[in-house]
Amino acid sequence: MDFLALTLxxxxxxxxxxxxxxxxxxxxxxxxxxxxSLDGTILLAAMTAFALAFVSGNxxxxxxxxxxxxxxxAAIVVLIGPVLGRSQLAVGFILTxxxxxxxxxxxxPYARQFGPELPVWSxxxxxxxxxxxxxLGYQSPVVYLSLGLTVFLWxxxxxxxxxxxxxxxxxxxxxAFARGIKVQRLRIMYTLLGGALVGLAGxxxxxxxKPGWGRPQGAEGAGWxxxxxxxxxxWHPLRAALGAYLFATLQVLGIYLQEQFPGLxxxxxxxxxxxxxxxxxxxxxxxxTGWFQELAFRYPGMKRWLSRWQVTAPAALGQxxxxxxxx
Amino acid sequence: xRVEFQDIHKDYGRVRANVxxxxxxxxxxxxxxxxxxxxxxxxxxxxxxxxxxxxxxxxLFNGKNAEGLNPSRAxxxxxxxxxxxxxxxxxxxxxxxxxxxGTKRDKKRTLSRLQELGERFxxxxxxxxxxxxxxxxxxxxxxxxRLLDLGVKVLILDEPTTGISVTQKEMxxxxxxxxxxxxxxxxxxxxxxxxxxxxLCQEVIVLRQGRxxxxxxxxxxxxxxxxxxxxxxxxxxxxxxxxxxPGEGEFIQLEDVQLLGDKYILPDISLQIRPGxxxxxxxxxxxxxxxxxxxLAGLARAAKGRIIFDxxxxxxxxxxxxRQAGIHFLPAARLxxxxxxxxxxxxxxxLAFPPRNGGRDNLLPEEGIRxxxxxxxxxxxxxxxxxxxxxxxxxxxxxxxxxxxxxEHPTRGLDHGAGQQVWNHxxxxxxxxxxxxxxxxxxxxxxxHSHRVLIFYxxxxxxxxxxxxxxxxEMGRLMAGQGRAV
Numbered sequence: 001m002d003f004l005a006l007t008l009x010x011x012x013x014x015x016x017x018x019x020x021x022x023x024x025x026x027x028x029x030x031x032x033x034x035x036x037s038l039d040g041t042i043l044l045a046a047m048t049a050f051a052l053a054f055v056s057g058n059x060x061x062x063x064x065x066x067x068x069x070x071x072x073x074a075a076i077v078v079l080i081g082p083v084l085g086r087s088q089l090a091v092g093f094i095l096t097x098x099x100x101x102x103x104x105x106x107x108x109p110y111a112r113q114f115g116p117e118l119p120v121w122s123x124x125x126x127x128x129x130x131x132x133x134x135x136l137g138y139q140s141p142v143v144y145l146s147l148g149l150t151v152f153l154w155x156x157x158x159x160x161x162x163x164x165x166x167x168x169x170x171x172x173x174x175x176a177f178a179r180g181i182k183v184q185r186l187r188i189m190y191t192l193l194g195g196a197l198v199g200l201a202g203x204x205x206x207x208x209x210k211p212g213w214g215r216p217q218g219a220e221g222a223g224w225x226x227x228x229x230x231x232x233x234x235w236h237p238l239r240a241a242l243g244a245y246l247f248a249t250l251q252v253l254g255i256y257l258q259e260q261f262p263g264l265x266x267x268x269x270x271x272x273x274x275x276x277x278x279x280x281x282x283x284x285x286x287x288x289t290g291w292f293q294e295l296a297f298r299y300p301g302m303k304r305w306l307s308r309w310q311v312t313a314p315a316a317l318g319q320x321x322x323x324x325x326x327x
Numbered sequence: 328x329r330v331e332f333q334d335i336h337k338d339y340g341r342v343r344a345n346v347x348x349x350x351x352x353x354x355x356x357x358x359x360x361x362x363x364x365x366x367x368x369x370x371x372x373x374x375x376x377x378x379x380x381x382x383x384x385x386x387l388f389n390g391k392n393a394e395g396l397n398p399s400r401a402x403x404x405x406x407x408x409x410x411x412x413x414x415x416x417x418x419x420x421x422x423x424x425x426x427x428x429g430t431k432r433d434k435k436r437t438l439s440r441l442q443e444l445g446e447r448f449x450x451x452x453x454x455x456x457x458x459x460x461x462x463x464x465x466x467x468x469x470x471x472x473r474l475l476d477l478g479v480k481v482l483i484l485d486e487p488t489t490g491i492s493v494t495q496k497e498m499x500x501x502x503x504x505x506x507x508x509x510x511x512x513x514x515x516x517x518x519x520x521x522x523x524x525x526x527l528c529q530e531v532i533v534l535r536q537g538r539x540x541x542x543x544x545x546x547x548x549x550x551x552x553x554x555x556x557x558x559x560x561x562x563x564x565x566x567x568x569x570x571x572x573p574g575e576g577e578f579i580q581l582e583d584v585q586l587l588g589d590k591y592i593l594p595d596i597s598l599q600i601r602p603g604x605x606x607x608x609x610x611x612x613x614x615x616x617x618x619x620x621x622x623l624a625g626l627a628r629a630a631k632g633r634i635i636f637d638x639x640x641x642x643x644x645x646x647x648x649x650r651q652a653g654i655h656f657l658p659a660a661r662l663x664x665x666x667x668x669x670x671x672x673x674x675x676x677x678l679a680f681p682p683r684n685g686g687r688d689n690l691l692p693e694e695g696i697r698x699x700x701x702x703x704x705x706x707x708x709x710x711x712x713x714x715x716x717x718x719x720x721x722x723x724x725x726x727x728x729x730x731x732x733x734x735e736h737p738t739r740g741l742d743h744g745a746g747q748q749v750w751n752h753x754x755x756x757x758x759x760x761x762x763x764x765x766x767x768x769x770x771x772x773x774x775x776h777s778h779r780v781l782i783f784y785x786x787x788x789x790x791x792x793x794x795x796x797x798x799x800x801e802m803g804r805l806m807a808g809q810g811r812a813v
Binding site: 159161164165167168171172174175176177178179180181312314315323 | 378397398399402403414415416417418419423426427428429431434
């Protein structure tokens with residue numbers, strides 16, 4: 001029982017940065033913009049967070065720094081993409097490489113140093129509960145933040161007017177424009193906001209989940225996985241968070257299994273989550289296959305349930321929108 | 328609201344879309360805006376709705392100059408437009424579409440307002456449904472309710488009757504009359520269908536080549552309107568060549584075929600087609616005709632049944648085999664799915680007729696452009712062609728040995744003359760025993776050209792009748808799910 005609770009606590013913690021990054025990219029992509037720079041941004045933000053905390057002695061300042069880095073890279077994507085109308089994918093890709101190298105280069109003096117970490121909060125009332133206590137009672141603030149944000153963004157996206165406008169902009173920018181919605185402004189705003197969350201994911205790595213800085217830091221690849229989970233999650237905050245936790249589960253499981261089977265080579269367990277993730281992606285997207293539709297046709301009662309498996313990207317994802325250009 | 332156009336000019340590069348238009352529209356009246364394709368109707372209306380600005384001249388609302396108009400400002404002034412392709416959000420729910428850009432209300436009040444308006448105009452819309460599940464007519468009704476909720480005073484309807492059922496059309500017309508009479512709204516009905524304009528409108532405005540050529544009061548003379556629209560040279564009623572008799576034998580057979588589409592399944596189709604036979608496919612958009620055409624083209628999978636061409640079974644074979652058997656499909660999205668927008672005419676011809684096997688029995692590019700009178704050079708990209716020229720290019724690219732032609736909306740978006748040319752060519756093909764299946768939203772076109780009519784309703788084939796056994800009105804009823812299946 002205790003073992004299970006501790007494992008779950010570990011999964012919540014290990015998944016937190018991934019959840020933050022996925023939520024951020026979900027917001028960005030819902031607005032119709034693709035920020036591909038996640039992997040580099042997370043590393044640069046992680047390095048900045050740790051360096052700032054190390055120099056100032058204040059981990060919270062580090063966290064603020066990571067947000068700033070996330071927003072800065074998002075600002076470059078916004079400038080090249082929506083504002084200047086150039087390729088979002090190209091700039092994102094270059095930023096990925098640039099930020100990663102920049103992080104290793106600038107972070108070199110802080111590598112393998114002892115630095116401050118975010119405190120672990122213990123929540124009165126919850127920490128004394130049986131079973132729940134060990135899972136949710138003692139966690140890093142970033143864990144609580146990731147859980148809270150998941151629910152908040154879900155509500156925001158599907159139950160508020162602002163969330164509706166965000167979805168509208170990512171679906172049909174021209175129709176949104178015709179209805180007086182400020183498409184360009186919303187796109188810029190949500191890309192920056194999404195970038196902030198991606199940056200926060202970096203800070204969560206270096207100040208809580210995988211504390212410290214080094215080469216490798218341990219956050220490498222997280223950005224790419226997050227990009228995949230956004231798709232896996234169907235651009236839906238709850239499903240995206242679920243995907244992130246699934247990946248964290250696979251990683252934690254890998255560590256346990258490695259202990260159980262010392263004879264097997266260690267890289268096997270490190271690599272295993274990735275193909276498992278691909279299989280899951282396949283499973284999740286069965287909604288668009290022919291036999292699945294046949295099922296819906298034969299049993300109309302299941303249609304509503306089956307349609308939930310159908311995942312469609314925001315219709316205007318990655319598309320340019322310039323109202324001054326006449327069609 | 329009184330709308331006044333003063334000396335409106337609009338140029339797109341060298342094209343003069345509107346030339347010196349002066350026009351006053353009074354409240355409480357229903358105006359018809361007539362003109363063939365490219366006459367400048369849409370441009371004028373897009374200016375009124377704020378999608379584009381005039382190059383010269385001004386638009387006045389109640390005597391006040393409306394400068395720097397954009398869509399949301401036009402809407403705030405009371406101008407609403409119902410677009411031919413609905414400007415809505417297919418991925419979102421009905422009530423969310425209603426809410427977007429509308430009055431600020433919470434969900435509960437939004438829902439009750441939507442229901443209240445729906446009841447007033449007898450539109451039945453379920454608020455929680457996704458807009459992508461609605462018919463074009465229902466999407467139009469939803470847009471209409473939304474615009475009325477915003478309190479529009481001038482309502483522009485751009486070709487609103489394409490793709491909606493007869494019942495929906497009658498409801499729309501009733502609503503329009505009600506709005507003009509009781510609420511003093513100005514209604515502008517953009518169309519090229521004379522009968523509808525005559526039925527609905529009190530005044531008609533005719534545009535030709537960007538100029539206003541007439542403003543007439545009801546009752547209208549059809550001949551006069553036609554002459555005004557097309558000028559003297561057309562006369563409007565050019566005769567089509569006779570269609571030939573179909574040949575003997577059953578060249579294509581479908582036996583209990585079930586087709587799987589992206590969005591739906593078409594069950595149990597059984598069909599025989601003779602060489603040279605022309606079949607018109609009628610049905611509201613999404614009723615099944617699209618899938619039948621794609622199934623015959625080898626683009627949609629047949630889950631059950633047999634598809635037989637010339638005695639050979641084809642179900643389950645790849646698209647390429649269908650092509651090699653002489654089956655050719657021209658989709659409705661000409662530029663997007665039929666052509667390569669950025670490749671030149673020359674490249675199109677070379678791709679379609681590769682000079683392999685030594686000889687070439689097909690068209691050379693220069694020949695093709697001349698023979699099909701395509702307005703363009705060898706180096707012109709497909710994107711730069713007008714709709715009519717794109718369709719002519721597609722026709723030119725049909726291989727000579729084609730035995731079955733499948734066309735989706737062969738004349739959609741083409742003007743009268745261009746449509747005539749398309750049919751001249753198609754009928755010529757059929758005389759050489761090419762069988763032809765075409766879908767169209769224009770029932771008159773189906774009536775005019777087919778030997779047999781297939782009618783689709785609710786994703787099923789509901790009727791397969793010889794042309795002489797069914798009237799246009801009856802087609803309309805069957806398409807709307809009324810009347811018995813035969």
